Amino acid sequence: MTSPPSGQHRDHVPSPGGGEPVQATAPGGLRPPRPGVLALALPALVVLAAEPLYLLVDTAVIGNLGTVALGGLAVGGGLLAWAAALLNFLAYGTTARAARRAGGGDRAGAVEEGVQATWLALALGLLVVVLFQLLAGPLTRLLAGGAGPVAHAGEEWLRIAALGAPLLLVSLAGNGWLRGVQELRRPVRFVLAGSLVSLVLCPLLVHPAGLGLVGSAVANVTGQALTAALFVQALRREGATWRVRPGALVHQLVIGRDLLLRAAVLQLSFLVAAGVAARAGTAALGAHQIALQLFFFLALVLDAYAIAAQTLVGQALGGGRPGDARATARRVTAWGLGTGCLVAALLLALRDVVPPLFTDDPAVLAQAAVVWWFLAGFQPLAGVVFALDGVLMGAGDVGYLRTVTIAAALVGFLPLSLLAGPLDLGLAGVWTGLTLFIALRLVAVLARVAGDRWLGAPETVSR
Structure with missing residues (x-):
């Protein structure tokens, strides 16, 4: 994290992207009030809690289908959560890199970090999709202790839910660069919009539509698609250039x-x-x-x-x-x-x-x-x-x-x-x-x- 040069302090000015203000130098050497713990923690809490809150509702909906379906969700969901947690550096590494660029007055560079992180998210997400389509059966059987109804249910859920991996990783990258330029409200709105769609669709697809465990996976992917689209739209509104820079991609991998x-x-x-x-x-x-x-x-x-x-x-x-x-x-x-x-x-x-x-x-x-x-x-x-x-x-x-x-x-x-x-x-x-x-x-x-x-x-x- 970088700090302003000696003798200079930052104040809020409107951001070029029309979102929340970024920091600029304030005349007279006055230091703006530093935010407290809760002022920073509460917006982060909303974004952090949205996905697991949906998973809790999803678990409750699936639990009423019986222990086999609940066990299948545990197996398939555990594998997908493992992959997402492994690649979570897309959010935290991007935040730090974008914050450094934005702190130096280079908002365009901060947005560029978001673009490169988004390309990296898509590449890694597609790799996750391919791996799970090839290995869903063996992995769920290994985790469930052998072939059986739980392993079969987990495989069925995982093959569909894994299609949302690139979308989930794009959202992680989007959260990263927006935090870096100190825009906290837009990630909250984007994540809540996708989670709300999933929350509405999950019980409808699982029970009235009769899709069972498959309905849970479809609802999951649908909500992730909306959230990812909103983050990509935020980059487009910044006028970002979508050129791939391999060196930047490699550097982001090294950081993580x-x-x-x-x-x-x-x-x-x-x-x-x-x-x-x-x-x-x-x-x-x-x-x-x-x-x-x-x-x-x-x-x-x-x-x-x-x-x-x-x-x-x-x-x-x-x-x-x-x-x-x-x-x-x-x-x-x-x-x-x-x-x-x-x-x-x-x-x-x-x-x-x-x-x-x-x-x-x-x-x-x-x-x-x-x-x-x-x-x-x-x-x-x-x-x-x-x-x-x-x-x-x-x-x-x-x-x-x-x-x-x-x-x-x-x-x-x-x-x-x-x-x-x-x-x-x-x-x-x-x-x-x-x-x-x-x-x-x-x-x-x-x-x-x-x-x-x-x-x-x-x-x-x-x-």
Whole structure:
């Protein structure tokens, strides 16, 4: 993240693209008020929460079709979510590169970063489509523990839903460059529009139209198509040149290497956990799917503080204000801890209300009751971890975060998940591994922020 030259500060002026204002130099050396944590976190929260919120509704709709359909969604949805999370650097890397260009007064260059990220998103998305069309059967059978109705349902869903991969990645790139030029409202409108279409279509296609699980996949792709079209239209309105620059594409890939490795190990851990749950039985897999979707949703809610922290810490260190960076770390830690405690209390209060919204199968509900205590218990820990992740990302300390996340997954999450089967620990073993994973990360990030090395970490634009 770059800062204005010494003696100059930025004020808001109208943007050339007709969206929200960008920053410009203000006369008289007056510093505009710096936004607070909530002012940055709330718009990010809407965008972050839209997709998992739709997936929660989707899970509830499919859960009423029975445990086979719910298990199929868990298998197919887990594979597609793995691919999307692996390529999430399209959003965070593009944000940083576009912000640097926009901060230097080069809005056209910032938009160009969005164009190149969009081309990269299309290329990677098409690769995902081809891979899933070729490997949907073997992958779903592997994850479901062999051929059977759950594997078949997962394959059927995945072949259709995977067609939306390029659209989903284009939206990630679009979110990136628009955040970079400090336009927060348009991404909210675009993502909400697509999610609303999916929310309306999903129950209609699944039940009245009689498409079942296939209807869920069709609704998913339709909503993604609308969101992607809106992001592409935003680039067109900027008068962007659609020339492909191979060098820029390669550079964006290099920027994402730390995140890519980190995400690969993390998503592998979640896939292994899902495989262990599948082998524990259809009811265990269904309960795992319900709890995992709630976990992902709540993680993204808490991650809104990380995005706010990333921006505020980057600005503070770029402006030579390490004291402000430390103050931001304390504020977002308090917000993360407080929100995590509130979420934990709500989950415990609603433990007899929420699971039946997803399924009425007694066996699934019994398994969900076991997982619920883990899901609620580690929320305060997760709130602090995600907030401090954002602090270290804003400081450019991504290499440390990569190492810590991979080590915690290899030491805590993966071993306990793999041992859950042989030791007959079931879902309790899998979710003990996830709890240990979060606890190990908490210790590591607290120790890092307590010191000074993160204040002088090399600047990076990846997450």
